[in-house]
Amino acid sequence: MTTAERQLLSGDDAVALAALHAGVRLGTGYPGTPSTEILETFDRLGGRAQWSPNEKVALEVALGVAFAGARTLVTMKHVGLNVAADPLFTATYTDVEGGLVIVSADDPGMASSQNEQDNRHYSRAAAIPTLEPIDSQQAYDFTFLAFEISERWKIPVLLRITTRVCHSKTIVEPRAPVSDLADPSFERKIPTRVMIPAYAKPAHHRLRAKLAEIAAWNEAEGPIRLDVGNAELGVISTGICAVHAREAAPEASHLTLGMTYPLPMERIRAFAEGVERLLVIDEGDPVLVDALRAAGIAAEGKPEMYRFGELDVARVRRILVGDTSPEPVPPKGKPPELCQGCAHREVFQALGELGCIVSGDIGCYTLGVLPPFSAMDTCVCMGASIGVGLGLRHVLPEDQARRVVSVIGDSTFVHSGLTGIAEMVYNPPATGHLVMILDNGTTAMTGLQEHPGTGRLLDHSTTNKLSFEGIARAMGVQNVQVVETTDKSVSLKDVIAELLAKPETSLLITRQPCVLAAPKIRFYDKAAAESARGQTCSADIAD
Amino acid sequence: MEKVKNIVIAGLGGQGVLTASDMLAEAAFRAGFDVKKSELHGMSQRGGSVSSDVRYGEQVLSPMVPAGEADVLLVLEATQIEINRPMLRTGGVLIDPGLLPEGALKNKKSLNVALLGAVSTVLDIPQEHWMAAIYANLAEKLHKVNDQAFALGREAALKGSIARHH
Ligand SMILES: Cc1ncc(C[n+]2csc(CCOP(=O)(O)OP(=O)(O)O)c2C)c(N)n1
């Protein structure tokens, strides 16, 4: 795509283009549907982007960039913000110099997630100004606006987008790129960046003062759209729901809020006074309607059944007439399955045959829970396989405890498995434990991203590579073994059975590239070898 | 205001559903319409059901086609017809691989483009925008085979009768 003209873009690509045009110096993040494409596109357009091992680290790196005075964008899926919550809650106390924009891509309806948490709760809890775009144009515009707000009030800003906005394409009219940003440089500002109680106490007061000013700005000139229709029905909506609502009730009055924290309560109150029935239409939890009620505005929310799943025009029509009868169940499509030739298949085959209790994790391999394998017993969040597996081992009767195995993917291991290994070494169960890393050389689930264990950067060029077996040995795991699953002289099942028989701590790494990634990895390796040869030559000449 | 045109494209992961909807959206965009295209592609790589909505007209609001309001349903895989049929409006058009003469398609990978050729006979988008949109979404070496596929689908649709949903 060229970058200047009017174009059809997904919400993710629109955020990436805006980041480029807004002068972002460094984009960080961790992959997660539906946010992954933002950094990939930003990189493709010529921006500087990096995957971090997880979302917490991504936000911390970004905070450093912002303290240095440069603009930075951090991207993640909704559950990623849980991982990044610790830095988030105190980052809002600090004064950022360069704009810091955090993109949280929520997934109402769970198209590809383990829950449908509503991250607008974080807005209030962490006191972070929040913008919610309707479509790609707003995703583009709000990214710019988020940087302006962030720098004007020296505060991180949350851009909360949802799956439908991320993955729908609508027309975007870009603006002229900014060109007058100052170069990063360090200035010592201890009281606004060192959050010890002596500095954090006044910082908290400053944060509340900033929010009051931002609320006043939102009232006066915030991104609010008013469509005056008849006075019988007034609809307040945010995000994608605003277009569903305008389509479902074209004759009603509509107030569409772009910044949903802090809210423009007086604008809302004035709108409420002008209509007979006031209805709030948004996806997820009743965050908005609760806030209005707390401010003494009598608003009607959606019936409880519409908290679940995405909204669409048909569901909004039902909400408008208060229809709570059972909804038609959409016909079931074909479920996804592990690719033919996927190495994960062999692992779950073996675990099933051995009657293992499998503490699972998140990735392609979670599909091991479905038939024909049905070989996974728990799956909660990234990294949980190790802790949950240890917990099971600690209390189950010995004959069951011995069969517990934790199974984790390579990207997930780097994301949040390292501390699980520390726990295993520190508090080993009496029966020992077995952790398996299914190393397929990529983050397959989210579309084949690199991570610190692949030895390649976001743009697939070469970098340092973590050694899982080296880490495990250094941490003191008693048995560390690697099985290349293509090597047919080794029986994976026998290796697992042997390790399970020992009352010791074990890490078994199964290694075989993901079928979809393998040709790409060969291509990157070849390119790296060629460029290395090129470098030696030029070095020779320089000598 | 002119009525918005609603098209749903469905199939299995890896069949080119999303590419087809990109091409259609791009063609409508080039023809000067307001366009919105929507899709869910979380696990689509792993061979599951995939579908994508395209809406175009003077002004499009929601990017999703409401059930029972699709003017055109394009299905790339016979097993996916029934689960998507509820999307069609009465009088809407179903286009599926059964429309193509057996064995006529040289390269199975261009099934999506062949069926877009059939779709082009029932939509008001000029042919030149179709071709530009298809080229924009494919590597150059694939242009010729897809030219042929598009023409094949278009001809089959013009000759045969397209099923209307009652
Ligand atoms: C906190 C958090 N961040 C991101 C995700 C999205 N996500 C799910 S699994 C996964 C990683 C999968 O990679 P890997 O562990 O290597 O397994 P593979 O899919 O390659 O089998 C990611 C990024 C998530 N579920 N939770």
Ligand code: SF4
């Ligand atoms: S994408 Fe890769 S890891 Fe995922 S199922 Fe297919 S082969 Fe396995």
